[in-house]
Amino acid sequence: MKYLKLLVVSLLSLHLGAQNITGKVTSNKEALPYVNIYLKGENQGAVSKENGAFKITNIKPGTYTIIASFTGYQTQKKTITMGAKDLVINLDLPESELLDEVIITGTLKAVSRLESPVPVEVYSPAFFKKNPTPNIFEALQNVNGVRPQLNCNVCNTGDIHINGLEGPYTLVLIDGMPIVSGLSTVYGLSGIPNSLIEQVEVVKGPASSLYGSEAVGGLINIITKLPENAPLFFADNYVSGWGEANFDLGFKSRIGKKVDVLVGANYYKYSNAIDNNNDNFTDVTLQDRISVFQKWNFKRKDNRLLSIAGRYFYEDRWGGEMQWNKTFRGGDDVYGESIYTSRYELIGNYQLPITEKINFQFSYSNHDQNSVYGNIPYLAQQRIGFGQLIWDKPLKNHDLLFGLATRYNFYNDNTTATVNPDEITIPSVFIQDEIKLSEKNHLLLGARYDYDDRHGSIFTPRIAYRFKPTENDIIRLNAGTGFRVVNLFTEEHAALTGSRDVIIEGELSPEQSYNVNLNYLKKFYTKGGQIFTFDASAWYTYFTNAIIPDYDTNPNQIIYGNLDGNSETKGLSVNIDAIIDTGLKASIGATFQDVSQTENNIKTRQILTERFTGVWSLSYKNFPTNLTIDYTGNIYGPMRLPTLGVRDPRSEYSPTWSIQNVQLTYTTKANLEFYGGVKNLLNWTPNQGNPFIIARSDDPFDKNVQFNTNGDVIATTNNPYALTFDPSYVYAPNQERRLFFGLRYTLN
Template structure:
């Protein structure tokens, strides 16, 4: 009997352990990738258990000996949205799961530098910074950064000329000169460069684009009044070995982007990028005998050197050369008519080169030397009016980054050299000035969840004297997924009229400057709330909402209304105000559907002599969206993007002008299909401007007196005002400044990307 009992117990124990062993003989393996390739060293774990692992450098992972049951698999990697999936194991199941992580446009874990001049995670920055990755740019492929920003909430590319199609970037309704554009943190795209040089930055070399809305003059000086856009290029170590991207459109546009990296010796990595764009097919769909889209031929070459040094100290050097030949005008224009008064054309030759670098000093303290220099040469004619200009900007800056207990200091000094000369009467002699600056910033860790940033900058401009720009930022990290920020500060802008207001050079309006222009000053406050939600089913939601208010004194705005034949510039004797609210909501669902929607409501006005009116060319509301869906089994993704703009006041030529004083509500929408079924290749194509919207809808014409661009048949009175005649019943003069959107209608496009890691 004892033997039988012992045998039975032994059998039961054996069966029990066998069952446990079988119950734990479950496993899962697979590969973690993004849309471009493997994601190395991602973390994986089963929620509510002790089971977890990490992917290797090629993205492969294995998780073994998992007990039977139902789990939530969590996957995380820096720079990607978290991934969640419910998994059930019975017995002896070995599952294969390949996971594609998403590089969302909004991520709290991304590293940003634009808000504080320090690399910090987005969640830790006291200054709200919006981040847009190359993935975002690819959802609506464009030939320039200028066009790519059309789907960023609160940011609008403004075309300033119907003929030559030059433009600038508006942030929260503020004119382009209020926006500072940086490359790798260096203010080299300004003045002439903002108007003509924002194209030609190879998209293949962009790591991310950071946008700060609101004054940033306390760190960056003049021009960072309304906000800044920082285009950060890739580090050579992280760039693909080779990258090519090219597309063509139904209008005949061709864009080619090529990038490559190479290693020179053991400690030097070089990144090379080339962008070429050509459009040489004159089209006049609106029938005014003027080109709807400016013809362009441009090339940009970019090279960046990264040097490996002891203790990982930074040393990088980059350079870019840009050349563009663009023209627009009457359809029969050819280069032999350039500068003459027989056939009207606007022809612009732009030659520009830039160099920038960063060098960390070989000392115990963290001291960084940054420098940049650019030379911009402009040879332009607008009909028979020449505009020849040269601009050179040099910039050098030392920053000392020091932490002392709860204080994180940044102390710096900068020297900026500005040279500008043109052939207009507004520039009697070359404008040359050296502006020294000092700035200090202290970020104080008040408590675990609270931080306070205080900053002050001092600039001395011999034309205007001493300029002070303080700022303050407060961050309250309610939870890891809830952040509240409050920012307040000041900004200033020193104006060079002809580098920023293109309407002053085109058309028949006279430019009147009534006084010596003083620097503009702004006072800003904004509140920002950022929240992210991770649901157990893998759904991700991000909310980014802001309230903003900016008050300007000494504002310099073009006056188109007082005299329809003039553009009058002076310092506003009153105030200019930009206020409103904006929000972005980002949805990502585990079934492959992604949706990003943004909206901005704004009121931009100017008050002078007790009269308040809405600022010209400023919409009262905007909307942007991007919807994406991935058919994973087909290796196919679909992207539907678009924008919506409310009415804006337009520069008409007086009460007799038959053109509408306000634009309609208008929208540009695009759809794209991308197939990734062939290794290293991506094929994409779609339709741009699905609604075939152009600004001539509802208007008798867009360009006034397009049939008489030199005003030969216009009769003027003794005061120089046009008078009504049978030939000119509305008393108009030639005027191409009535523009608020692109004239380019619906078109298809097709492209190919090739990448070797």
């Protein structure tokens, strides 16, 4: 009896000791329903009601960390003592609409986007989930002013255009390091696991004063997650009606007390040969690709930084005649383009153990490519090493940045253009000063000096001015120069296919550009609670020594040489983002541009450049059912295309065309997402309105083509248009309408 009384008293005391946590979740002072609230490390939690209120019952005595999470919003954490009442948790605005994200790309240091004198566009994983893709190359199709361009109908290689400029003018970084360049701009943009991406930063316009060659038209910085901020485990897998299968997996782990490691892997498989346009060639290249990524963060004294990351990438892709298999590789019986790519990359960032903030950043990539284009082999190796010391020195009203950099390039292939391996080391020095003239006025001055043994000294200055008249208005004016040292055989896929003869006129000098960009950003709130962000830019870029492939002089040749004249690109872009209502978000963007070249006083429109583009997205989440619908799309104006002379029956200009997608996502309370939808709703393909896309697809080795003594094609009975085999007439993907289904899981 004594023990029974003791048990009753103990249970009663536990019951009386247990209390509740009550509160309300808000966003922008408005109640936010259906938010997940839980206690870290405990199996207790709640979901906020329509009025934002929540209640967690039977809490034992103690101190807890309460976490409030909601898809698209910044997760909030608070430390509380049991029995907290009337707790108010405010969730920040959705991640994709925030203007105060921390960015690093514009000035090589972490600053608020609002404070940066350089306009930088930021895209979060939530943006890319609206239209899931197997790689970052395709994911950029809904970024205003950015267009993934396919360069070959057979092997489906591509590059990224910014504001109408060709892919080699775009520098792609991973964690700030320039390792996606040269050969990898053609074949290495795939295989970066989307699940590992923290955010993507886009700068439009020259950035050579900080990043050197290739950053002429703009740059894209793919920033991966920090291991300590990543979920414990995550997976994102989907399949499509065309037989595509994409798998993203990752996890993080802590080794000891001072080491965090993040591991991610991507596998993509497409082995379903389809020929819906009936030209006996694969509509989409078949691919078998694997990529493994690992990132290590080390905790050091005084929170100094030490981070090392690596990636291995292997891909086997081929496209060609439907009856092709690997026994035909390199022969002239059945045409196929087969590429084996093997590359590894290493990235590191080390803060020196001294009082001053000095970081040593480094990267190394090794790219090995074994490829054949029909019966023409292209075997190439490229190694790129990069290292730089950056000294960040803030002073009163000045924020100084000093840098010393060295870039090592090694390139060798089996073509006659590379008799000896191309090996060069380019040292650089740069300086930047952001001057605080007043709270509203900031001025940035920067300059870079590079020395290239082949071309001598290269100097690239820039100036940026930021005026912030109110908290919700920012005006930015940027001007600067850019340069690019050209290696055709690592950047121009058309120079490799063998479908046209490559002619190089004289010694190619570095391209130079002069650019000015005016940007205005405004954020405003309506009385109805809507939030709008307006972002507009106007730009003008003038090129000297431009190297633009000439497809027109001789339809059987691609002629490369420095332009005896100039090239210009000018335009205007506008983006509007809106939070219209709880659960309803929209964005729309448009770019209008004119890209031309002038030689011998004759002005012509640049090939494969559209006059206007548009992108949009509309997302609505129904909180009671946890269903989200996303509608995304883009539209492109006509482009001038590379035809094969006056007899070519294919249209000289593409039509206005659009790719639109819809997706439905169901989210469970266990962080499990089921999603599916339709890609290419309008079923648009480039063969519509054209008699064919690939010229002479029935004679890919030109065995039945006749030439005259001048090398010109003669029109014959079986070749009435006087054509040769050419797969470079391409501007849009060949994939038709298709369904897709996927599953995501996150364990925090």
